[in-house]
Amino acid sequence: MSKTVFLFAGQGSQYIGMGKELCEKYPQIDVYKRASEILGFDIESKINNSSEEELAKTIYSQPAIMATSLVALETMKINGVEFSAAAGHSLGEYAAMVASGILSFEDGFRVIKARAEAMQKAAESNPGAMYAILGRTAEEIEEVCAGIDGYVVPVNYNSSAQTVIAGETSAAEKAAAKFSELGAKAVKLGVSAAFHSKLMQSAADEFEAALKGMDITFNKPNVTFYSNLIGGEQTDFDNMPEKLAKHIVSPVKFTSELAEMQAAGYENFIELGPNKVLTGLVKKTLKGVNAFNVENIKTLEKALEALQG
Secondary structure: OOEEEEEEOOOOOOOOOOOHHHHHHOOOOOHHHHHHHHHOOOHHHHHHHOOHHHHOOHHHHHHHHHHHHHHHHHHHHHOOOOOOEEEEOOOHHHHHHHHOOOOOHHHHHHHHHHHHHHHHHHHHHOEOEEEEEEOOOHHHHHHHHHOOOOOEEEEEEEEOOEEEEEEOHHHHHHHHHHHHHOOOEEEEOOOOEOOOOHHHHHHHHHHHHHHHOOOOOOOOOOOEEEEOOOOEEOOOOOOHHHHHHHHHHOOEOHHHHHHHHHHOOEEEEEEEOOOOHHHHHHHHHOOOOEEEEEOOHHHHHHHHHHHHO
């Protein structure tokens, strides 16, 4: 039997109405209701009735994406799909922690509420910008960023064809212009902060202090868990508040994770939650594997058919 890994998407993948079809088909899924009780606001109403601008605010998008990812996870469980590894991209790592049993559902949403609040605050006090750079190697991107006046660094190593840079708005703009001059494509991301860079240090500090003040239990995972921070399997779960704070200001080593998963024999890569960003990254990075996403009825049926075939 082929090995399956569940992947969970990061911030920016949200859209109005995400998760609705799956909840209508499987009314027994109560993820949004349970999450709302912990968050202190109606997350389902936020997802279905907000403007795109409102839903894109970090304070809402992080718990909304996580909840929708867990809705998709529940549909897979209902359909008897088993997995033996979990991984997420940035924010997605929190849904992966709940999926793998590192965090309980309740603790997962208590943690993501604290994270989203800290990052929202940091984004407002330290504005920045992020660009996806296409058509240059990670090494070339590191070299160009190092030569820019101001602070800008590679932060998301997404695939062999895409690396995201982040930093001060003016420095990020200069870097994007330089890449365009060199014939690479620079795509501005719809965020107003430089995630995974040192501009998020205040969020990391606040989040770590919040976690240490909460009664949160971090368990050993019941499936293999892959980490953005180390770019591979995580086996050490001590000092998790410190590790999760560091995650906010450290690069996402997603390409390394994918390479390690393939080397470990994983063949089915199933992205759970809104959109199919990670499915695209898997297809660009790995050859000879199956990559699917599950976000609505059509994608669910397609994935189930492929897995049963």
